[in-house]
Amino acid sequence: MRVAQDLDYTEDPVDVPNPDRGAYRGRWQWVGTRFGATPEVDRRVPRAPRTGSYQGATLVAPGVVGVVDGDDLEPTEFFDGTDRSPRYVGGTGVVAEPSVAFLGFDLCEFSSNAFLTRAAGRASDAELAAAGGVATQEMFRGRTGRTGPLTSYALDVVRGALQRVRDGEGTALVKFSYDGNGFGFLEGGPDEHLIWGPEPTHVTPNNPSATCDVPGHTGKSWIEYHLWQLAPVLHEFEDVITCVKTGMLGPWGEQHSSPLAEDPAAYRALLDAYLDAVPASRPLLTHAGGYLAWHNATHGTALTFRDLDALPAPAPGTPEARFGFFHDSYAAGWSEDGWSDHGSLSEGSAMLVPPGTDPGFDRDAVTAWVGRQGSVVQGEGGLAPNVFSRLPGAIVEAQRLGTTLLNLRHGDYRTWNEARYTEDLVSAPVTLPGPGDGAEPPYTGRTVRAVFDPVYAGRTGLEYLRDRLGYRLVLRSSEVSDVVDARTGTLECAGHVQNVGFGGVVNAKQVRVLLRAVDGATEFAAPTDLDVRAWLPAADGDGRAENTGAWHAFACAIPMTAFGAVPAGEYDVLLRIADPKETSENRRGVRFANRGTWEAGLGANRIGRVVVR
Template identity: 45%
Template sequence: ALDYVRAALQKVRESEAVAIVKFNYDGRGHTYVDNEKFNQLIHDCEPGAPKGRAWYETGEVNKSDLCNVPGHENLNWIQYHLLQLGNVFSEYEDCIMAVKGGIFGPWGEMHSSSYARTKEGYHWLLKALLGYVPASRSILVHAGGVMAWHNVEYNTHYSFSNLMPPPANDSPAARFGMFNDSYSAGSSGGAYNDNGSLSEGYALIGNGAEGDFNRNAAMDWIRNQNNFYGGETVGPGDSGNIYPRFPNVVYEAAYARTTHLNTGYNQRTYKLWGDFIYNKQNVTAPFTPPHDGVSRTAMFDPLYDGRSGMEYMRDRLGYRLVLREANVASSVKQNGALKFEGKIQNVGFGNIINKKKVSVILKNGSSVYTAPVDLDVRHLND
């Protein structure tokens, strides 16, 4: 299995690309059971995981959870597998964009699993990921799960009604981004939580009530993290659901600093974006999300006037650097310093998260000179 992962990442490296790495035990969702229809029946897919409701209601660790590999008997099977994967992550750090922390449950969506129903489960999982994923790379989880980890690790009491503040640069908390497996879905029984993806982990923080969740607070948490945020859309629902539709979807994308979306899922939602005519009248039409009843207006970019909403969303995911002004000294003495100055604007939804190599390239006819520059483009505005 490790050789398979290495081979896949080697292909990414050879194509000079980067990839979001995800590992889970049920990528096809075969163990999913509709909790509402079957009284929260749990069918754990993780190796060594306990079966049934009794375990996750007590939160106690059973000896059956632990692996039997000599020298690692203190780890459960998931921790041991992450230990093994950590070596591969280090080998291919350069071609990893981020690592999804979605390991528990069907599709790795962190629900319908005993482990995902305790704050202790989130704590040891995120602690393991922090140790095994290279420090330069982000870990994508859910807001509620991160706050559950933080509360156990630092004895805090954060929740959607007592929001975790923006993390300090280079702190463990700053390494967490967010994945949303129902991006912009909107309402789920009136909760406006993107089918539970935004509110995942709510039961483990605050008062544990679903009513404690607040969509605005979730968006604030994502924005405060200033990290990777994205996932996959689902079907758009009925015509009255404004969340996956323009102009609401582009407003939230900009606010939450969306960086990436699944190219293939969901095509029905993407068709809506493709059919949307991006012009000032359509984009700036006031809209009122039902989760708070506050009217808002999205910003219009005249560069895309008359084009499709899909084009705009595609071109604004992540960071998009535009050179607005560039100047270079007209002359330089031998062994002197050649001075540059200019203005670069990021017009994308997101910011630069991973450190980049920066070089200055000088060309004179067929002669090319490249010089590395000690510049961290993640902090151009600092």
């Protein structure tokens, strides 16, 4: 007979570092090097071992403090917009313990179009201007990488970074690009512009062919070949990869600005190569324009941004279902191009229509499409004060997108930190901008309301939004067998879980039931067929405990023989929820947001107690 368990079923309003979701610690900081000032964004992948200031990963100045390798998951304050060079982090007083490491790999050494330093890019640009815009090979010489295969040492650098993640507690957001530090783009001022496309598939005087010349692979482009080389590494570390940002095109790998990043044909080849290289269990991040370009080439359609409302949710198990979304100016709001977050939301829209034609961008349609993907949504930067970043609009926006990951370092979080989470503020109706609306109200879009959850009353908006990123699971009820026979009995567990986050559990998890002797360290485990990906948040964002319609029932009946020979005694019953390929016994377990249920030593949640006879 099952009996109700004496547990705390209320949500504990604290940071819960779970795999595949939350605030992540990126590499955003401005440091000085002997090559000039550079924003340390992505680690540079070398051809061979280096010494001195190279440090095997990226160019940093000797003695600079605060330089983090990207897989450092120490508790960190959210950035408050104040220049804190070289640390470029903190100031809000609100701390998150990241469970996701941003591993950006800059492959500039392997492209003859990619500058190795910011100074080299500027020097080449000056010579290009002096020559009237006519490029010559001399403008690149000594300033760029060299197109060719990734070396075994380079692959080992990638492998080593992922191994450090596996050895730690977190998972990884992985990105590859050929200009991870933006050296090929002059940013800021009226003359902001791209110098050259950094990709080894962009034909220039210094890179005369986009085609791989390795025997047996001459049918591939250099991007396709590099991803083919990386595929074994990505499969080897499938267990600790949250998602892969498809990158590769444009400065910072943000899929904008370069000629290839604005070419629909490039996305078919790029995304197909990623579909082949990355384990099928892991999401791929792109933008709406890139996805539509791939879809058109794959299915013979002619979709534009005007068709997003008609695109249904992708069927599970299809290539379409593998695509998530990256948003490189999250909630940045209005600029000269309208309500597109500095063009991040409308990225790629213009390449899908004839030149000079209205691309049909509608922010509401884009966010709805992103949410229907039901996948990972990664945000970076942005948060300029506007209706989409201030509460309550920020809550509605994140629920609609299903926001999963946000960069702790890049983005001014004062907007959320200075707002108190109160019923008057959160429940107030807000009208969103519609197509064509200007920066200031009145607006012509939908009027929406967020749902106030009293659990967070009086806390900051930043604390609430920090805790709602991705999934957040709260145990609402639990029943466990009172007494069970060790040889002939069946252990029964049942209860309810509520997902109060913005998104679902995207990557598959295996759920195991653990038995731990109350008077000792003896443990036993048995698998279940529970699928936590079905535990979705309420469609209207109502995560309050009294919304029992959003609770998800679970139940399992496990023959005691499945645990092996279990001695008589009293046992705690726990749920261990982790990746099916997890290599450790207690790391990267999914933790419920309840007080007193988490057992860190087992990486599992206590749901009750049973007597075995």
